[in-house]
Amino acid sequence: MSVRVKVQKFGSKLSNMVIPNLGAFIAWGLLTAVGIAIDNDMLRGFIVPMLNYLLPILIAFAGGKMVYDYRGGVIGSVATIGVIIGSSVTMFIGAMILGPLSAWILKKFDQLIDGKVPMGFELLVNNYSIGILGAIIGVFGCVVLGPAISSLTTVFAGGVDFLVVNGLLPLTAILIEPAKVLFLNNAIGQGILTPMGTTQLGELGKSVLFLLESNPGPGMGILLAYMLFGKGTSKSSAWGASIIHLFGGIHEIYFPFVLMNPILILPLILGGAVGTFLFNLFGVGLVGVASPGSILSIMMMSYPGDRIKICIAVAAACAVTFLLAVPLVKRAGGGDDSSLKEAAKQMNELKGKKSRISSVFEGTADAFDFASVTRIAYACDAGIGSSAMGATVLQKKCKAAGLDDIKVFHIAVENLPTDCQVVVTQELLLDRVKEAQKGAYCIGVTDFINAPQYDDLIDQIRQAKGK
Amino acid sequence: MLLDQIQAKDIQIGLAAADWQDAIRKAAAPLAAEGAITERYIDGMIQSVLKNGPYFVLSKGLALAHTRPECGANRLALNFSTFDPPVCFGAGENDPVRLIITLAATDSNSHIDLLSELAEILMDDDRMEQLFTVQSPEEFCRLLA
Numbered sequence: 030m031s032v033r034v035k036v037q038k039f040g041s042k043l044s045n046m047v048i049p050n051l052g053a054f055i056a057w058g059l060l061t062a063v064g065i066a067i068d069n070d071m072l073r074g075f076i077v078p079m080l081n082y083l084l085p086i087l088i089a090f091a092g093g094k095m096v097y098d099y100r101g102g103v104i105g106s107v108a109t110i111g112v113i114i115g116s117s118v119t120m121f122i123g124a125m126i127l128g129p130l131s132a133w134i135l136k137k138f139d140q141l142i143d144g145k146v147p148m149g150f151e152l153l154v155n156n157y158s159i160g161i162l163g164a165i166i167g168v169f170g171c172v173v174l175g176p177a178i179s180s181l182t183t184v185f186a187g188g189v190d191f192l193v194v195n196g197l198l199p200l201t202a203i204l205i206e207p208a209k210v211l212f213l214n215n216a217i218g219q220g221i222l223t224p225m226g227t228t229q230l231g232e233l234g235k236s237v238l239f240l241l242e243s244n245p246g247p248g249m250g251i252l253l254a255y256m257l258f259g260k261g262t263s264k265s266s267a268w269g270a271s272i273i274h275l276f277g278g279i280h281e282i283y284f285p286f287v288l289m290n291p292i293l294i295l296p297l298i299l300g301g302a303v304g305t306f307l308f309n310l311f312g313v314g315l316v317g318v319a320s321p322g323s324i325l326s327i328m329m330m331s332y333p334g335d336r337i338k339i340c341i342a343v344a345a346a347c348a349v350t351f352l353l354a355v356p357l358v359k360r361a362g363g364g365d366d367s368s369l370k371e372a373a374k375q376m377n378e379l380k381g382k383k384s385r386i387s388s389v390f391e392g393t394a395d396a397f398d399f400a401s402v403t404r405i406a407y408a409c410d411a412g413i414g415s416s417a418m419g420a421t422v423l424q425k426k427c428k429a430a431g432l433d434d435i436k437v438f439h440i441a442v443e444n445l446p447t448d449c450q451v452v453v454t455q456e457l458l459l460d461r462v463k464e465a466q467k468g469a470y471c472i473g474v475t476d477f478i479n480a481p482q483y484d485d486l487i488d489q490i491r492q493a494k495g496k
Numbered sequence: 497m498l499l500d501q502i503q504a505k506d507i508q509i510g511l512a513a514a515d516w517q518d519a520i521r522k523a524a525a526p527l528a529a530e531g532a533i534t535e536r537y538i539d540g541m542i543q544s545v546l547k548n549g550p551y552f553v554l555s556k557g558l559a560l561a562h563t564r565p566e567c568g569a570n571r572l573a574l575n576f577s578t579f580d581p582p583v584c585f586g587a588g589e590n591d592p593v594r595l596i597i598t599l600a601a602t603d604s605n606s607h608i609d610l611l612s613e614l615a616e617i618l619m620d621d622d623r624m625e626q627l628f629t630v631q632s633p634e635e636f637c638r639l640l641a
Contacts, residue, residue: 149608410548414562414599417608418554421615439604457549475588478555478618 043285045095048124050087051269051282057084058277058323065326085113085124092128098447100139100155101132104163111167115175121281122178122211123170131166138162144403144436148424149417151438165323181213186221194236198309202301205242207294210287214280214322218242223318235314235332240305243322245275246343247300248283250350251293254358263289270458272451278323289407290356307342311335397470399493403449405437405486406469408454408462412441419453421475430487432494451486499613499640507633508577516550516585516593517542520561523577523596532573533600540567545585553587558618558629562599571598572607576636578628594628 047054057079064072086106093105105128112123134390138158146154185208208217226238241480252274255267263286270282287293308314313335324343331339354494407415407423414437424437442461449469454462459473474480513519520541520612527533540563545551553559575598583590597614603608615617620625630636 149605319582337517405559410544410551412604413564413601413607414560414611415552415554416559417604417611418615418618421608421612422619425612425615425619441604453548457551458565475590478558479621 039288042095042129043125043288046088046092046128047285049091049281050084051266051273053079053087054273054277054279054282055269058273058279061277061321061323062125065323065329068110069170076321081113082110082118085109085120088121089124089128092125093132094358096129096132097136097139100159100446101129104131104135104159105129106168107131107159107163112170112175112178115171116179118179118213120175120178122213123174126174127170131163134166135159135162144434146436148420148436149439151440152444178213181211185213185217189217189221190225197305201241202247202298202305204493206247206297206301209242209280210284210297211293211337214242218318218320219323225317226315229314230316233314235316235335237305237312237314239307239315239318239330240308240313240327240339240342241301242393243278243319243327244301244304244308244343244346245278245280245322245324245327246304246346247297247350248274248280250296250300250347250352251283251286251354253276253347253351254354258355258358275324278319278321278326280322290357293354296350296353296357299353300348302348303349304342304346307345308339311338311342313338313342399490400495402490402493403434403436403450404452405453406445406449407437407439408442408445408452408458409439409454410442410458412439412444415477416440419474422478423453423483426483426487430489430491432490435490440480453482453486499610499617502574502576502637502640504633504637506573507636508575509631509633509636510580511577512581513579513583516545516583519577519579519583519593519596520545520598523561523575524598527573527575527598527600530573532569532571534568534570537563537568537600539584540564550585550587550590553585553590553593555618556590557582557592557594558590559585559587559596559622560599561596562601565602565604569602571600572610573600574604576627576640578630578636579627586612595624602623 037121057075058080060072060075063069064076070187086109089105090102092157094102097104103428105124108131109120109124113120114126116123136160142154142158154423170375185204188204189201192198192204205217208214222238222242229236229238252267252271255263256271259267270286272280273279287297314332315327315330316332319330327339327343328336403425405420405423407416407420409419420437420439427433427435427437441452442458442465445462445465447466447468449466451470451472452462452466453472453474455477456473457473459471462469463471472482472486474482501524505526508523511519511522513522521538524533524538528535528538541552541561544563550559552561577596577598579594579596582594583596584591585593587593601606617627617640622637627636627639
């Protein structure tokens, strides 16, 4: 796999964490935009907790769920709270690392202990494995990852500081734009530019530094290019993203688009540089921090008389980025196509799997790989009595048949893990189980103690395993 | 609690019931009287059959009456009640039910050893036939042991 494809895949993974949560981003953007516009304390109260906690945790959940389903989502969320607490900057990047990573660790752990948990303790072990691993990774995030990500910003800070001091303001875009795409935007904005800008404020009454990172123009150019010349999902999601970006000021929303096609960093840098050059040329500035980088909050914070000039500079930045991005987005149209093709291929593979499963449902069970069965779920409504009894009986029968490595566990239908191999349940509940378990071999029984299906199942497994 | 702790007081022989709801109530009455379950637990069992069908009729002639712990199970307890005449639960080929084992469990795992012992008996057809037809609680106890 070429590096480009790898980066693209990585980018689309990132967008898979962001896109499902667009609704929450929109809610945040609305509350923020309205809260700032009407200067309402209650609405402003939403801004920081939602940005610092809700959104990163949602991203972590989506990332974790991508790797290891609901359990992955839970541990991803738990682990991410650590990196949020351990750092002063908004931890989208931490969430995107820890969400999938902790889910992966949990997955490996579960594989390790699979089949070794004494019967009846599965639920306990399941909960405590998330609890303990989540707590440990959370602390790791707080102590190691959070500060590490924070310290990355000091590298960029040094560079930006040097350029500002030497009057090379437009060149700061070379550092700021890539840093943003690495989700260090708030760190750069709040950690570096704000303190420096505040110093200028004392001398000049306004500062151009507040505009460098918050300028929504370059990002808007990227999104416009995707809206008009993108393909498939990237095209359709660019519309919603552009509103959140421009008015909500959540620049994070366009970063995945760039990560999907990293060459777009060049139009961003040039657009940013043009914007900053014009800001400087016009001598405009803000009287305070425009956070988030919404066009609304920038207008609110503009130095009197600077509004139109700022708008022109933002629009120019947007236009430059857009014009340069169009050919790249179009060209990537080929790449996008191939990723679409890849998606289609995956779909086909899924379909193939599905048809295999539906054939299992129709009774031609020979397609199911009984040799690989290690766990059998026994499900009932409450997960207390009937399933526990059935599981006990089936476990005894497995043991008697020499299938010592097969683990039968009981559980409520609603708590069934999604990756079950074989599910046994009451005939009455079979439809509910099949609904939830598209990939599993499902058996409905009427007699929990003497079901003939038990012996059939054991025979099939024994034959498949060659015992 | 394991099976050898079952005493004559935990067993009712030859009850008669108007219908399955009555049967569940009669079978569970001793557990409610001694405080192992609340009335709400009994209603819970009936409600869940109404909702999910007779899912706890496990095998021919046998029901393991139970519902979720949060419906009012105070401690782990069992009651065995045989019915004469047998009771129809609408459970198809498993009807009619001759033995209702009422189970009160406080969580989904603490009673597994108990069920494991019970399973040995339930899987033994001869012993089950005897249990269905015994005439006294003492005799029933002896068969469990």
